[in-house]
Amino acid sequence: MKIWLLLLLLSSAVWAQPRNYVTRAEWGSQPQALGDDLLHTPERITLHHSGVLWKAGDDARKKIKGLQNWGQREKNWPDLPYHFLIDPQGTIFEGRELKYRPESNTDYDLTGVVNLHLWGNFDEQTVTREQLQATVELLAWLRDQFQLETLQAHCQAAPGQTSCPGKDLMRYLDAGLLRHWVEQCRQEEWPGVKELPAPPGKP
Numbered sequence: 133m134k135i136w137l138l139l140l141l142l143s144s145a146v147w148a149q150p151r152n153y154v155t156r157a158e159w160g161s162q163p164q165a166l167g168d169d170l171l172h173t174p175e176r177i178t179l180h181h182s183g184v185l186w187k188a189g190d191d192a193r194k195k196i197k198g199l200q201n202w203g204q205r206e207k208n209w210p211d212l213p214y215h216f217l218i219d220p221q222g223t224i225f226e227g228r229e230l231k232y233r234p235e236s237n238t239d240y241d242l243t244g245v246v247n248l249h250l251w252g253n254f255d256e257q258t259v260t261r262e263q264l265q266a267t268v269e270l271l272a273w274l275r276d277q278f279q280l281e282t283l284q285a286h287c288q289a290a291p292g293q294t295s296c297p298g299k300d301l302m303r304y305l306d307a308g309l310l311r312h313w314v315e316q317c318r319q320e321e322w323p324g325v326k327e328l329p330a331p332p333g334k335p
């Protein structure tokens with residue numbers, strides 16, 4: 133009986149917190165007060181890109197602070213519109229606390245939504261291997277820690293309003309690769325993600 137229990141525990145080992153994870157305190161987040169009216173229960177993940185080209189030399193720490201300041205100043209958002217933000221080097225930054233619903237420039241129900249954002253414009257450029265790897269590790273962790281399994285693209289949640297998260301990232305979602313890799317990476321032997329061949333004419 134004891135051995136059976138031990139085997140059960142081992143086989144359902146919880147996926148560890150992703151590597152390259154930067155907490156709010158570590159990057160110096162300065163949210164304004166978030167009201168109780170924003171409290172929600174996280175239920176599903178929505179995938180975004182920034183829609184702005186990531187250029188050589190761009191710095192995620194500067195960008196995340198800039199986004200937080202801009203949202204507070206221009207949009208009346210007390211904190212970042214996203215819960216997690218991933219840069220092309222595969223660093224995951226904590227954004228808004230999960231217990232608060234996010235923000236959007238488009239019109240759809242945000243209650244229960246966990247906003248996951250990747251820096252870049254994937255209508256114009258391709259997702260990096262490191263960014264994909266970090267995305268899969270984060271999704272696996274969210275699944276094990278918070279039972280969050282449902283993954284949708286922003287353009288699916290708000291049809292006709294946006295092309296977000298861009299053509300290249302949609303290839304991985306449409307082919308079921310992200311879901312497949314999340315399953316795989318929870319096994320012990322996992323070679324990691326593999327980028328799809330770049331479409332003709334794309335770097």
Ligand SMILES: [Zn+2]
Nearest residue numbers: 180181286296
């Ligand atoms: Zn979006």
